[in-house]
Amino acid sequence: xxxxxxxxxxxxxxxxxxxxxxxxxxxxxxxxxxxxxxxxxxxxxxxxxxxxxxxxxxxxxxxxxxxxxxxxxxxxxxxxxxxxxxxxxxxxxxxxxxxxxxxxxxxxxxxxxxxxxxxxxxxxxxxxxxxxxxxxxxxxxxxxxxxxxxxxxxxxxxxxxxxxxxxxxxxxxxxxxxxxxxxxxxxxxxxxxxxxxxxxxxxxxxxxxxxxxxxxxxxxxxxxxxxxxxxxxxxxxxxxxxxxxxxxxxxxxxxxxxxxxxxxxxxxxxxxxxxxxxx
Amino acid sequence: xxxxxxxxxxxxxxxxxxxxxxxxxxxxxxxxxxxxxxxxxxxxxxxxxxxxxxxxxxxxxxxxxxxxxxxxxxxxxxxxxxxxxxxxxxxxxxxxxxxxxxxxxxxxxxxxxxxxxxxxxxxxxxxxxxxxxxxxxxxxxxxxxxxxxxxxxxxxxxxxxxxxxxxxxxxxxxxxxxxxxxxxxxxxxxxxxxxxxxxxxxxxxxxxxxxxxxxxxxxxxxxxxxxxxxxxxxxxxxxxxxxxxxxxxxxxxxxxxxxxxxxxxxxxxxxxxx
Numbered sequence: 001x002x003x004x005x006x007x008x009x010x011x012x013x014x015x016x017x018x019x020x021x022x023x024x025x026x027x028x029x030x031x032x033x034x035x036x037x038x039x040x041x042x043x044x045x046x047x048x049x050x051x052x053x054x055x056x057x058x059x060x061x062x063x064x065x066x067x068x069x070x071x072x073x074x075x076x077x078x079x080x081x082x083x084x085x086x087x088x089x090x091x092x093x094x095x096x097x098x099x100x101x102x103x104x105x106x107x108x109x110x111x112x113x114x115x116x117x118x119x120x121x122x123x124x125x126x127x128x129x130x131x132x133x134x135x136x137x138x139x140x141x142x143x144x145x146x147x148x149x150x151x152x153x154x155x156x157x158x159x160x161x162x163x164x165x166x167x168x169x170x171x172x173x174x175x176x177x178x179x180x181x182x183x184x185x186x187x188x189x190x191x192x193x194x195x196x197x198x199x200x201x202x203x204x205x206x207x208x209x210x211x212x213x214x215x216x217x218x219x220x221x222x223x224x225x226x227x228x229x230x231x232x233x234x235x236x237x238x239x240x241x242x243x244x245x246x247x248x249x250x251x252x253x254x255x256x257x258x259x260x261x262x263x264x265x266x267x268x269x270x271x272x273x274x275x276x277x278x279x
Numbered sequence: 280x281x282x283x284x285x286x287x288x289x290x291x292x293x294x295x296x297x298x299x300x301x302x303x304x305x306x307x308x309x310x311x312x313x314x315x316x317x318x319x320x321x322x323x324x325x326x327x328x329x330x331x332x333x334x335x336x337x338x339x340x341x342x343x344x345x346x347x348x349x350x351x352x353x354x355x356x357x358x359x360x361x362x363x364x365x366x367x368x369x370x371x372x373x374x375x376x377x378x379x380x381x382x383x384x385x386x387x388x389x390x391x392x393x394x395x396x397x398x399x400x401x402x403x404x405x406x407x408x409x410x411x412x413x414x415x416x417x418x419x420x421x422x423x424x425x426x427x428x429x430x431x432x433x434x435x436x437x438x439x440x441x442x443x444x445x446x447x448x449x450x451x452x453x454x455x456x457x458x459x460x461x462x463x464x465x466x467x468x469x470x471x472x473x474x475x476x477x478x479x480x481x482x483x484x485x486x487x488x489x490x491x492x493x494x495x496x497x498x499x500x501x502x503x504x505x506x507x508x509x510x511x512x513x514x515x516x517x518x519x520x521x522x523x524x525x526x527x528x529x530x531x532x533x534x535x536x537x538x539x540x541x542x543x544x545x546x547x548x549x550x551x552x553x
Contacts, residue, residue, distance in 0.1 A: 239541045240519055240541075260519070266517060274552060275363065
């Protein structure tokens with residue numbers, strides 16, 4: 001019997017990470033170390049999934065330019081595929097479909113506005129995002145994408161803020177808090193080794209819960225509100241068809257289909273970057 | 280009568296290279312040609328005023344859109360300055376204007392013998408057509424003005440540009456200030472002669488205004504864009520309502536032309552980020 005697991009791996013929620021320097025691929029000093037820890041946490045999740053019965057695993061590298069994972073550290077595994085590179089139209093949720101039995105979100109972080117290490121939602125231009133009035137983290141947004149295919153989230157790893165938030169919406173998911181945030185650029189963390197052990201155990205436990213886990217969905221019709229950091233970002237987003245300006249720094253998009261809504265959110269986060277005040 | 284002027288720089292007399300019109304990396308040449316550009320705009324205003332025009336709005340529509348030497352502009356016109364306007368080269372067009380001038384315009388991307396031909400963003404837009412008609416900036420902008428009932432009365436630029444506009448809008452007065460030889464050379468009038476010709480053309484354009492018609496596309500409006508690169512189409516395809524028609528081709532349709540125009544602006548803004 002096949003048991004397919006989708007893993008979306010981010011980096012800011014990796015044990016020890018407390019600064020953008022550690023997760024910025026252009027940083028030759030710190031990034032190589034933390035990219036290895038990120039990879040090792042993903043490997044721990046894979047091993048736990050395997051121990052719990054997973055036969056096929058797709059890992060979607062979901063951080064920054066999305067080619068962070070060190071293949072040599074992932075081990076030889078015939079049932080493992082890696083989705084690398086960016087941009088992808090569904091970004092951190094690329095590759096998801098109804099064939100998966102469950103989703104792991106590893107290395108995830110708190111949403112923009114939370115008092116937590118490196119808290120953000122997709123890009124700096126997002127001041128906040130909500131769906132149907134619910135403020136969303138990246139984890140919740142992509143949990144709902146999985147939910148649109150009837151696939152439940154089974155595991156979330158990251159700092160305690162995101163793990164606690166997700167537990168409110170997805171009480172069936174196993175949460176592994178590898179660190180507690182002390183503001184935006186400090187964390188009280190497990191060591192990488194201890195975090196990896198906890199993630200392996202959490203992943204194994206998560207696989208045992210597939211029977212109880214439920215797909216997470218918002219109720220249609222869907223309404224997206226994006227508050228932007230600057231007026232200039234909303235100016236750019238408003239150019240696109242079907243986006244409506246609902247404030248000087250806020251746009252709205254509505255859809256009957258969640259995947260359409262997600263696509264609109266992704267493109268909004270991209271076009272906002274065209275608002276370069278120096279040009 | 281109230282006049283709308285959209286002024287670009289590539290179609291100014293003497294201009295034949297990007298350095299002359301590059302405001303972003305301050306080049307000594309730019310300082311010279313922005314003067315000529317300003318003076319061509321002033322000539323258009325003088326001609327229009329000689330024919331009875333009162334209020335004038337000049338939308339500086341080149342590059343960062345703050346090129347006009349303001350000291351040289353008549354004190355009683357209004358100037359639309361600055362970039363990232365949702366309607367770009369035709370921002371603030373409304374039915375209160377009796378007509379519009381396109382000064383210093385240039386050929387569409389892909390045109391032969393059209394100095395510095397491009398359509399908005401040449402690194403992104405390989406080709407654009409609406410309802411099957413290949414479009415230049417002049418076409419796209421004329422249709423937005425036409426949507427609010429404002430006809431184009433005057434176009435100045437090289438011969439390819441002027442003839443291209445007159446083919447679509449035969450009522451437009453054309454002033455040819457140069458003959459292009461390929462993309463980076465032109466046989467040009469001197470700036471002084473070009474300015475005289477523009478002044479005369481502007482006066483004639485206002486006098487001929489009663490014969491001019493707003494230019495419009497039939498609704499629904501079908502926008503077809505070929506991008507320069509596939510990675511740009513990857514991003515642009517994500518704009519709500521867009522359909523991917525080929526590796527480098529997208530399509531969008533809407534009943535309302537201003538929505539289409541903004542979708543086009545969104546296309547090159549987003550595509551430039553790929």
